[in-house]
Amino acid sequence: MSEVIQFVSTRRKSPPVDFKTALIAGIAPDGGLYLPSGYPQIPYSTIRSSDYPLFAADILSRWITDDIGRESLADICKDAFDFDIRLIPLSGRNWSDCYVLELFHGPTLSFKDFGARFMARAMGSLIESDGRRITILVATSGDTGSAVADAFSGLKGIGVILLYPKDQVSSIQERQLTVKRTGVTACRVDGSFDDCQQLVKSAFEAGSASPMSLSSGNSMNIGRLLPQSVYYAWATQMLDDRPSFCVPSGNLGNITGGALAVRSGLVVNRIIAAHNANSFFPEFLIDDATPRRESVRTLSSAMDVGAPSNLERLTSLFSPEELRRLFTGISISDRETTETIKRVSDETGYLADPHTAVALEGIQRMRKEQRLNGPVVALSTAHPAKFSDTVQMATGRNPAASAKLSSLKDMTTAVVDIPATQSALRSILDESK
Numbered sequence: 518m519s520e521v522i523q524f525v526s527t528r529r530k531s532p533p534v535d536f537k538t539a540l541i542a543g544i545a546p547d548g549g550l551y552l553p554s555g556y557p558q559i560p561y562s563t564i565r566s567s568d569y570p571l572f573a574a575d576i577l578s579r580w581i582t583d584d585i586g587r588e589s590l591a592d593i594c595k596d597a598f599d600f601d602i603r604l605i606p607l608s609g610r611n612w613s614d615c616y617v618l619e620l621f622h623g624p625t626l627s628f629k630d631f632g633a634r635f636m637a638r639a640m641g642s643l644i645e646s647d648g649r650r651i652t653i654l655v656a657t658s659g660d661t662g663s664a665v666a667d668a669f670s671g672l673k674g675i676g677v678i679l680l681y682p683k684d685q686v687s688s689i690q691e692r693q694l695t696v697k698r699t700g701v702t703a704c705r706v707d708g709s710f711d712d713c714q715q716l717v718k719s720a721f722e723a724g725s726a727s728p729m730s731l732s733s734g735n736s737m738n739i740g741r742l743l744p745q746s747v748y749y750a751w752a753t754q755m756l757d758d759r760p761s762f763c764v765p766s767g768n769l770g771n772i773t774g775g776a777l778a779v780r781s782g783l784v785v786n787r788i789i790a791a792h793n794a795n796s797f798f799p800e801f802l803i804d805d806a807t808p809r810r811e812s813v814r815t816l817s818s819a820m821d822v823g824a825p826s827n828l829e830r831l832t833s834l835f836s837p838e839e840l841r842r843l844f845t846g847i848s849i850s851d852r853e854t855t856e857t858i859k860r861v862s863d864e865t866g867y868l869a870d871p872h873t874a875v876a877l878e879g880i881q882r883m884r885k886e887q888r889l890n891g892p893v894v895a896l897s898t899a900h901p902a903k904f905s906d907t908v909q910m911a912t913g914r915n916p917a918a919s920a921k922l923s924s925l926k927d928m929t930t931a932v933v934d935i936p937a938t939q940s941a942l943r944s945i946l947d948e949s950k
């Protein structure tokens with residue numbers, strides 16, 4: 518039998534717990550983030566399947582060892598990952614051995630559907646028998662909120678409150694966030710994403726004494742991270758040579774998925790954290806005394822994070838030397854982002870959204886500096902139609918509309934405006950009880 522994996526806080530001041538407890542708590546009582554207590558060595562090169570849900574269930578069963586049986590895990594994966602995942606080779610002289618892993622074919626058109634849909638179904642299955650009620654609190658810079666709201670909406674016993682920064686999400690994203698859904702309250706906060714994230718953190722700190730069960734829908738939740746390790750392995754099994762990955766990054770949740778895959782035995786070359794002007798992590802990799810800072814707004818808005826919360830996990834998973842050996846950080850400006858969208862469209866015909874473009878430019882820069890060999894996979898985190906204004910401005914081309922977006926036009930929306938204060942959030946929480 519494989520060992521039982523428990524979950525421990527990055528701050529080591531609260532007891533280890535099982536998966537169910539970590540999933541429902543979201544954040545550990547000591548304020549830390551949960552990580553597995555041990556790292557299974559997964560024989561990645563022997564796991565081959567053309568069926569993504571089966572592939573995912575096989576891998577996830579090595580992490581989630583006691584709470585959810587193998588069969589339910591397979592059912593959860595089948596239901597959660599019921600959309601396409603595509604590895605597209607780019608053509609064109611400058612793009613040889615370069616692939617795009619499209620992770621945006623889920624219902625809300627961003628990679629966040631992977632984590633959110635798995636987490637929702639796992640939580641639903643684990644509380645089904647308890648008869649308890651849970652409120653999921655989630656701060657969002659755009660894509661997390663709609664993925665989480667969509668994934669949880671209508672699940673028995675679970676309500677969702679999402680907080681997003683006013684005027685800092687695209688109009689399509691705002692529509693996706695505020696579409697009326699059963700059990701979901703959308704709050705537009707007069708502040709930044711970091712303010713929203715801070716509000717969530719303080720609600721947890723204050724919440725331990727309250728009778729309400731609060732959980733986090735952010736990538737603080739381990740239930741969202743584990744499924745984000747699977748597609749790294751999926752892409753690797755499709756390639757002949759060990760690949761590097763270039764990941765459009767903000768809160769570092771996607772990259773922490775890759776880190777968990779590597780920790781459990783996946784052999785990759787490098788992982789490149791491609792950031793926009795919010796370059797805290799690239800600077801941190803050079804100097805770990807780099808101070809955290811306020812976020813600045815960019816065209817790749819889902820990555821506008823000044824103080825990434827998953828850094829705490831990465832520094833628990835790896836020593837500073839290991840971090841530097843595995844990861845490279847890169848920061849790409851808005852001008853480079855739009856130029857890249859245009860250049861990629863001209864040279865390969867591929868239409869990239871601004872987040873994916875940050876990764877593609879990261880690859881070009883690494884190659885120019887001769888710091889990257891072998892195949893490289895850019896994780897494509899959003900559908901270009903989600904950011905059609907920017908894509909159209911850059912290329913003159915209009916991304917093919919997605920039926921998932923056009924249907925939004927006819928739906929009713931609802932939103933509550935709140936200031937960025939704990940008391941405002943508290944009254945929303947009280948109402949949702």
Ligand SMILES: *Cc1c(COP(=O)(O)O)cnc(C)c1O
Binds near residue numbers: 872
């Ligand atoms: C959330 C998001 C990112 C950043 O992912 P992190 O896990 O926060 O690093 C990148 N691109 C898109 C489209 C996103 O929605």
